[in-house]
């Protein structure tokens with residue numbers, strides 16, 4: 369499916385002109401003055417380039433081509449029709465475009481909601497997801513369980529930038545670095561560098577504006593991943609496992625003698641930010657480290 373803001377239009381230009389000036393034809397409009405009328409032989413450019421008398425209804429130098437453009441952009445940039453499939457505008461990748469997300473006003477994740485696993489995504493056991501379009505374009509991010517556990521990241525750094533690699537990023541929380549690595553390779557075209565200025569988006573919209581990498585599928589990109597109904601069950605199990613881990617942490621006597629009794633409820637959003645260094649690292653290596661619970665790597 370293509371982006372709803374991706375529009376088509378016809379553009380006319382004069383092949384006889386030294387300058388390629390495009391003339392956009394808006395809906396319901398046809399022709400362009402003298403060029404598309406029997407009066408074109410009176411044009412000086414036509415006379416310079418053609419020595420034949422012409423009885424055509426429009427100038428033979430007038431060329432029409434189909435173009436596409438983004439209606440959400442404040443500046444109209446025309447893209448040849450034949451290239452549409454090369455950009456994210458012409459396929460499902462539009463869901464990760466900042467312009468689209470800004471115009472469609474996505475609903476931010478409810479911090480209290482139970483972690484969800486949208487069925488169209490594939491998940492790695494260390495709580496990262498990949499979305500692959502029919503054309504093989506990919507986006508990668510962290511899932512809502514990780515987003516809920518952390519609540520916020522102070523910083524994001526990208527360890528992979530382009531080429532065939534396992535996408536890796538470092539999330540910094542309370543001064544501790546969590547190295548998030550997707551277990552399979554993709555052909556990375558770009559990290560989401562906007563997140564360096566706004567890391568809060570990773571947790572506020574983990575399945576949308578908070579995506580970390582984009583690129584293309586390579587052989588094995590989806591190997592060993594969890595998807596569909598299996599993903600929903602897995603997410604519930606992981607949520608319960610995390611809740612148990614939090615309760616154990618709460619009930620553990622700590623330095624200074626403090627011991628809080630678990631209340632039996634689900635883990636609270638952002639609880640990880642209240643953990644000490646050792647507990648935070650243990651949480652990471654139990655749930656989110658690159659090969660946490662990984663069974664199917666190549």
Ligand code: SF4
Pocket residue numbers: 371372373374375437438439440441456457461462465466467468
């Ligand atoms: S730039 Fe973004 S909003 Fe505009 S058409 Fe492409 S995907 Fe849609």
